[in-house]
Amino acid sequence: MITKQISAYGTDSPEANLKPLTIQRREVTPTDVEIDILYCGVCHSDLHFARNDWGMTQYPVVPGHEIVGKVTQIGTEVSKYKVGDIVAVGCLVDSCRSCNNCKNDLEQYCPEWVGTYGGFDKHLNTPTHGGYAETIVVDEAYVLRVPDNLDLAGIAPVLCAGITTWSPLRHWKVDKDSKVAIVGLGGLGHMAIKLAHALGAHVSLFSRSTNKIEDAKQLGADQVIISTDTAQMEQAMGQFDIIIDTVPYAHDLNPYINTLSTNGTLVVVGYLGPLDPMLVTVPMIMGRKAVAGSLIGGIAETQELLDFCGEHNITSDIEIINMQNINTAYERMLKSDVKYRFVIDMNSLKG
Amino acid sequence: MITKQISAYGTDSPEANLKPLTIQRREVTPTDVEIDILYCGVCHSDLHFARNDWGMTQYPVVPGHEIVGKVTQIGTEVSKYKVGDIVAVGCLVDSCRSCNNCKNDLEQYCPEWVGTYGGFDKHLNTPTHGGYAETIVVDEAYVLRVPDNLDLAGIAPVLCAGITTWSPLRHWKVDKDSKVAIVGLGGLGHMAIKLAHALGAHVSLFSRSTNKIEDAKQLGADQVIISTDTAQMEQAMGQFDIIIDTVPYAHDLNPYINTLSTNGTLVVVGYLGPLDPMLVTVPMIMGRKAVAGSLIGGIAETQELLDFCGEHNITSDIEIINMQNINTAYERMLKSDVKYRFVIDMNSLKG
Numbered sequence: 001m002i003t004k005q006i007s008a009y010g011t012d013s014p015e016a017n018l019k020p021l022t023i024q025r026r027e028v029t030p031t032d033v034e035i036d037i038l039y040c041g042v043c044h045s046d047l048h049f050a051r052n053d054w055g056m057t058q059y060p061v062v063p064g065h066e067i068v069g070k071v072t073q074i075g076t077e078v079s080k081y082k083v084g085d086i087v088a089v090g091c092l093v094d095s096c097r098s099c100n101n102c103k104n105d106l107e108q109y110c111p112e113w114v115g116t117y118g119g120f121d122k123h124l125n126t127p128t129h130g131g132y133a134e135t136i137v138v139d140e141a142y143v144l145r146v147p148d149n150l151d152l153a154g155i156a157p158v159l160c161a162g163i164t165t166w167s168p169l170r171h172w173k174v175d176k177d178s179k180v181a182i183v184g185l186g187g188l189g190h191m192a193i194k195l196a197h198a199l200g201a202h203v204s205l206f207s208r209s210t211n212k213i214e215d216a217k218q219l220g221a222d223q224v225i226i227s228t229d230t231a232q233m234e235q236a237m238g239q240f241d242i243i244i245d246t247v248p249y250a251h252d253l254n255p256y257i258n259t260l261s262t263n264g265t266l267v268v269v270g271y272l273g274p275l276d277p278m279l280v281t282v283p284m285i286m287g288r289k290a291v292a293g294s295l296i297g298g299i300a301e302t303q304e305l306l307d308f309c310g311e312h313n314i315t316s317d318i319e320i321i322n323m324q325n326i327n328t329a330y331e332r333m334l335k336s337d338v339k340y341r342f343v344i345d346m347n348s349l350k351g
Numbered sequence: 352m353i354t355k356q357i358s359a360y361g362t363d364s365p366e367a368n369l370k371p372l373t374i375q376r377r378e379v380t381p382t383d384v385e386i387d388i389l390y391c392g393v394c395h396s397d398l399h400f401a402r403n404d405w406g407m408t409q410y411p412v413v414p415g416h417e418i419v420g421k422v423t424q425i426g427t428e429v430s431k432y433k434v435g436d437i438v439a440v441g442c443l444v445d446s447c448r449s450c451n452n453c454k455n456d457l458e459q460y461c462p463e464w465v466g467t468y469g470g471f472d473k474h475l476n477t478p479t480h481g482g483y484a485e486t487i488v489v490d491e492a493y494v495l496r497v498p499d500n501l502d503l504a505g506i507a508p509v510l511c512a513g514i515t516t517w518s519p520l521r522h523w524k525v526d527k528d529s530k531v532a533i534v535g536l537g538g539l540g541h542m543a544i545k546l547a548h549a550l551g552a553h554v555s556l557f558s559r560s561t562n563k564i565e566d567a568k569q570l571g572a573d574q575v576i577i578s579t580d581t582a583q584m585e586q587a588m589g590q591f592d593i594i595i596d597t598v599p600y601a602h603d604l605n606p607y608i609n610t611l612s613t614n615g616t617l618v619v620v621g622y623l624g625p626l627d628p629m630l631v632t633v634p635m636i637m638g639r640k641a642v643a644g645s646l647i648g649g650i651a652e653t654q655e656l657l658d659f660c661g662e663h664n665i666t667s668d669i670e671i672i673n674m675q676n677i678n679t680a681y682e683r684m685l686k687s688d689v690k691y692r693f694v695i696d697m698n699s700l701k702g
Contacts, residue, residue, distance in 0.1 A: 106613060262452055262460045265641065265643075268635065268636065272633050274629035274630065274632075276629055278625035278627055280625045285645060285646050286460070288522065288644060290616065290642065291635075291643075292642075293632050293637070293638075293639060
């Protein structure tokens with residue numbers, strides 16, 4: 001397999017800062033698209049992966065799975081895209097294409113799905129490398145079309161933060177008659193508010209403090225419920241058809257379950273680990289309530305979201321950074337000091 | 352309000368055995384049906400309530416909410432039933448009739464539903480008394496019709512053990528294409544196997560030991576998976592659309608979650624309390640899986656179940672006892688020493 005050397009940013013070890021690296025990309029196969037990366041969003045997973053927080057990182061790692069760029073080359077059989085198209089790549093770049101999940105447009109649940117970074121590149125026999133790089137080469141089936149009316153930097157976080165909240169909103173059939181609540185106002189939470197609002201739902205944000213009320217309302221929330229205020233939590237009992245919980249650490253879900261309506265579902269999208277403190281079954285049984293998980297979204301669903309963002313003129317609220325500032329951005333991200341997503345201007349890497 | 356004195360069995364305190372009591376029943380109001388109780392099933396809740404395990408019992412308590420009997424008197428406005436009809440009463444005898452849950456035939460989730468025992472009788476201004484009694488008086492809207500081809504003793508447990516498993520099977524749309532698993536082979540579990548099998552589903556039982564294999568297959572299970580056998584549990588991964596978990600004490604749900612398919616749901620129907628050990632979100636997120644609760648069923652759904660039992664000739668496997676043996680039955684029930692439900696022959700109380 002012929003390869004190309006390109007510039008990227010990544011790390012060789014969990015302790016080290018990210019730094020310039022040279023990596024290999026494959027030349028386009030007949031079904032591949034080569035993309036000149038313009039912008040790449042910065043996701044919490046990037047940081048977890050770089051630091052091997054999940055114990056599965058192979059080094060060197062090049063993070064980045066919120067990718068927007070321009071097609072620079074196409075394989076001989078590519079039909080969906082042409083050179084010059086503005087396209088996007090999200091969290092996955094391949095899957096088995098034959099299991100029930102793949103057949104049902106649920107590639108994210110395919111046991112063999114290939115992550116944009118940290119997956120296995122069957123062409124190169126190496127781990128895949130993500131979007132903190134000049135270019136990426138992806139099979140056209142896993143490349144998405146970007147509506148031409150949207151800010152290209154602002155659309156990048158839609159590829160992960162957006163689809164992670166869109167998929168449960170759609171799966172649990174949120175529409176104008178729905179009452180939706182969001183827990184956590186970060187990258188995922190702020191997209192969840194925008195998307196649920198654009199779907200016509202009544203949208204609430206649970207927050208521990210009053211200082212997020214104005215921001216949440218500007219994003220589209222109808223109300224903010226202060227989760228530490230007993231009276232407000234009591235008033236919210238039995239209200240919500242669906243709660244999207246974006247909080248990335250262990251926290252008590254039981255007070256939120258009380259605010260679900262009969263048949264309501266709390267969907268955990270941000271936290272991987274044991275539910276500490278323990279869930280109590282009584283309110284779940286007394287109202288046929290559920291706690292579920294949800295992972296990003298499939299390719300068709302991600303395209304649906306990009307098209308929806310085009311129609312409703314939705315992008316992420318972002319702060320643009322240069323590639324060289326990624327380590328500072330990680331530290332700020334850990335302190336939730338960003339409204340609401342860092343996006344890397346990839347020209348800074350090429351310049 | 353005019354009342355009648357009748358014989359019943361109950362207790363005045365959490366420590367005491369059940370004993371003969373005399374209680375008041377109201378005379379029929381215009382919409383009431385008076386029922387001569389023929390059989391009453393014995394549910395774990397009866398015992399928990401008699402012993403105040405849930406801290407909400409008002410004494411004296413007369414348990415029993417799996418009631419089958421014959422109509423002996425009707426109010427002036429009763430239209431559904433006539434004297435001599437064979438009818439049934441389950442876990443609830445009234446609800447507000449105006450909330451969304453009531454309007455949607457989900458009376459079991461009405462915040463004001465009235466339990467057959469331990470509820471509040473608005474006519475008498477006393478706690479309601481259950482089916483360990485000669486007679487009961489119930490508004491016709493909460494009385495059910497019993498198909499005439501069924502064994503009257505065997506149908507009694509359908510009113511609680513049956514509907515508790517039927518409701519989630521129906522809500523999660525189990526049919527001939529479904530793969531269903533049941534955890535626990537007691538009163539609820541054995542009904543779940545019969546009902547899921549009759550719905551045409553592929554039915555598995557999870558059991559800790561091999562000595563339940565024959566019984567489970569006779570009840571309609573296609574296979575038994577030994578939950579302590581790592582190889583069998585691995586082979587079961589990703590298999591089930593729905594798991595009905597009937598186990599009445601805290602246990603580890605995580606191994607069962609791994610056996611759910613994408614979009615699968617584990618429904619807890621038997622255990623009220625904290626999920627110890629803690630649920631881990633990773634497999635839930637990686638397959639959009641859910642843990643839910645479910646409580647008995649509504650009136651229309653219970654009638655649907657009774658009719659289904661009539662069509663498919665389904666009753667509970669039971670052991671008939673006399674009222675005087677209830678305390679021994681409770682001790683045996685605590686040791687799971689019954690296949691699969693005790694039913695009291697109420698003639699023993701009247702004789």
